Amino acid sequence: MKHLIIIGNGIAGITTARHVRQQDSRVGITVISAESEHFYSRTALMYIYMGHMTYAHTKPYEDGFWAKNRIDLLQGYVEQVDTSTKRIRLADGKWLDYDVLVVATGSVSTTFDWPGLTASGVQGLYGLPDLERMEQFTTGIDRAVVVGGGLIGVELAEMLRSRHIAVTMLVRDPHYWSSTLPAEEGKLIGRHLLRHGIDLRLETELKEILAWRGPAGPRSADASGRVRAVVTKAGEEIPCQFVGLGIGVTPNVAFLKNSGIELGKGVLVNEYFETNVADVYAIGDCNEFRQPIVGTDGALRKPIEQIWYTSRMHGETLARTICGSRTAYRPGVFFNSAKFFDIEYQTYGTLNAQLTDDEQTYYWEHPAGEQCLRINYRKTDQSVVGIHAFGLRLRQAVCEHWIQQRTPVENVLSQFRQADFNPEFSEFYTDQLAGHTPAGSPNRRKGWFRRLFSTTH
Ligand SMILES: Cc1cc2nc3c(=O)[nH]c(=O)nc-3n(C[C@H](O)[C@H](O)[C@H](O)COP(=O)(O)OP(=O)(O)OC[C@H]3O[C@@H](n4cnc5c(N)ncnc54)[C@H](O)[C@@H]3O)c2cc1C
Numbered sequence: 001m002k003h004l005i006i007i008g009n010g011i012a013g014i015t016t017a018r019h020v021r022q023q024d025s026r027v028g029i030t031v032i033s034a035e036s037e038h039f040y041s042r043t044a045l046m047y048i049y050m051g052h053m054t055y056a057h058t059k060p061y062e063d064g065f066w067a068k069n070r071i072d073l074l075q076g077y078v079e080q081v082d083t084s085t086k087r088i089r090l091a092d093g094k095w096l097d098y099d100v101l102v103v104a105t106g107s108v109s110t111t112f113d114w115p116g117l118t119a120s121g122v123q124g125l126y127g128l129p130d131l132e133r134m135e136q137f138t139t140g141i142d143r144a145v146v147v148g149g150g151l152i153g154v155e156l157a158e159m160l161r162s163r164h165i166a167v168t169m170l171v172r173d174p175h176y177w178s179s180t181l182p183a184e185e186g187k188l189i190g191r192h193l194l195r196h197g198i199d200l201r202l203e204t205e206l207k208e209i210l211a212w213r214g215p216a217g218p219r220s221a222d223a224s225g226r227v228r229a230v231v232t233k234a235g236e237e238i239p240c241q242f243v244g245l246g247i248g249v250t251p252n253v254a255f256l257k258n259s260g261i262e263l264g265k266g267v268l269v270n271e272y273f274e275t276n277v278a279d280v281y282a283i284g285d286c287n288e289f290r291q292p293i294v295g296t297d298g299a300l301r302k303p304i305e306q307i308w309y310t311s312r313m314h315g316e317t318l319a320r321t322i323c324g325s326r327t328a329y330r331p332g333v334f335f336n337s338a339k340f341f342d343i344e345y346q347t348y349g350t351l352n353a354q355l356t357d358d359e360q361t362y363y364w365e366h367p368a369g370e371q372c373l374r375i376n377y378r379k380t381d382q383s384v385v386g387i388h389a390f391g392l393r394l395r396q397a398v399c400e401h402w403i404q405q406r407t408p409v410e411n412v413l414s415q416f417r418q419a420d421f422n423p424e425f426s427e428f429y430t431d432q433l434a435g436h437t438p439a440g441s442p443n444r445r446k447g448w449f450r451r452l453f454s455t456t457h
Pocket of ligand 1: 079105285
């Protein structure tokens with residue numbers, strides 16, 4: 001292989017480039033990306049808007065790193081991939097040859113066919129251009145609507161509240177993020193949003209977006225289709241000057257439609273990230289596994305996982321294959337974390353919104369309603385399959401070990417201090433926890449939390 005082209009300089013593409021360079025000092029590496037010249041941390045976008053970070057802070061590497069490692073960066077948009085001649089065409093008409101091509105083009109914000117969607121001041125949050133637009137359309141405004149109850153919806157709400165903009169949040173389901181969270185956790189976050197002044201409307205769906213039309217209103221932008229309100233399916237009109245869409249993301253693969261590379265929702269790949277075309281691979285948010293991937297803990301992973309650390313693992317694994325050691329993707333115990341305003345969230349293993357027939361759950365919530373812990377385990381052998389923590393910080397290695405080793409739930413609870421990152425928390429709350437009967441837990445387990453937080457390391 002003489003020339004590796006990677007489309008996309010996100011965490012997936014950049015990890016591949018770095019790891020290939022570590023293993024192969026001779027191959028030419030070109031990373032082409034449309035959004036920015038350099039790799040930056042997409043997960044930190046909200047902090048730029050909130051003034052906690054600058055764009056420069058979000059770049060994990062010095063700008064000189066790339067030249068030093070002979071990784072060529074090219075800012076441009078790839079419009080066409082011609083797999084028969086092994087070439088790609090950029091938007092400026094330039095063609096480039098590849099020996100191996102990696103598609104790492106991430107996602108795009110999902111939208112629906114709502115009337116009025118094209119009004120200005122209506123947008124998702126995915127990249128730097130969105131941040132610029134948001135800056136432009138939220139300066140000086142006082143009312144916004146966020147549509148969607150997921151992670152990006154909450155980020156949008158927090159960003160807007162940081163500028164004292166009133167936020168109404170429309171969530172279709174009976175509780176927040178019901179596709180992922182069991183009802184107790186969804187309600188906990190819902191209460192937290194209310195405490196932060198969010199006007200949270202559950203079971204409320206968007207029907208239409210209204211824009212200013214006709215003669216110019218008091219603001220010059222009003223004549224040009226600027227959003228003025230949303231209408232819910234129940235017929236309520238909610239005035240606003242900005243609409244943030246947080247209804248999910250979709251693999252960014254539309255530009256490959258006529259390339260001969262097989263697409264499902266994402267670029268279809270096998271466990272080696274190989275597409276149907278020789279020497280073309282796809283990783284990160286934009287790929288979709290044809291067959292389910294099984295983790296080292298035996299759990300089935302979703303065919304599309306749009307998660308930062310998953311994309312990084314894809315890049316690391318693919319680099320080995322590209323450098324001659326064909327390696328199947330075999331992820332460990334699933335892990336993710338996020339923050340909902342002040343509440344930190346960690347999830348390990350398999351913990352779905354609904355229990356399966358073979359699962360039982362243990363749920364504890366602090367009476368103040370801002371911290372909770374859920375442990376799901378198998379009915380058959382009591383082994384732990386998943387752990388959720390809200391407002392408690394747990395040690396990743398310990399939780400993963402328990403799940404990987406199929407540790408019985410009683411052992412997990414009796415050793416729980418090993419996972420607790422904030423022992424001062426456990427000491428402070430021991431009494432309340434011990435006196436609390438967690439919802440959904442069998443009565444015989446009432447005393448577990450006394451033991452849990454009084455056992456020494
Ligand atoms: C606001 C926000 C917050 C998030 N927070 C979290 C979090 O807290 N935890 C977590 O695990 N995940 C989070 N995610 C998801 C995480 O950021 C993604 O899973 C991850 O960035 C995917 O990496 P990637 O390399 O696959 O793609 P991306 O980071 O999307 O990079 C792909 C790049 O390819 C470029 N590109 C696309 N098409 C072309 C083309 N045709 N030509 C040239 N370039 C192209 C794009 O411009 C983009 O820069 C968040 C995502 C968003 C949007």
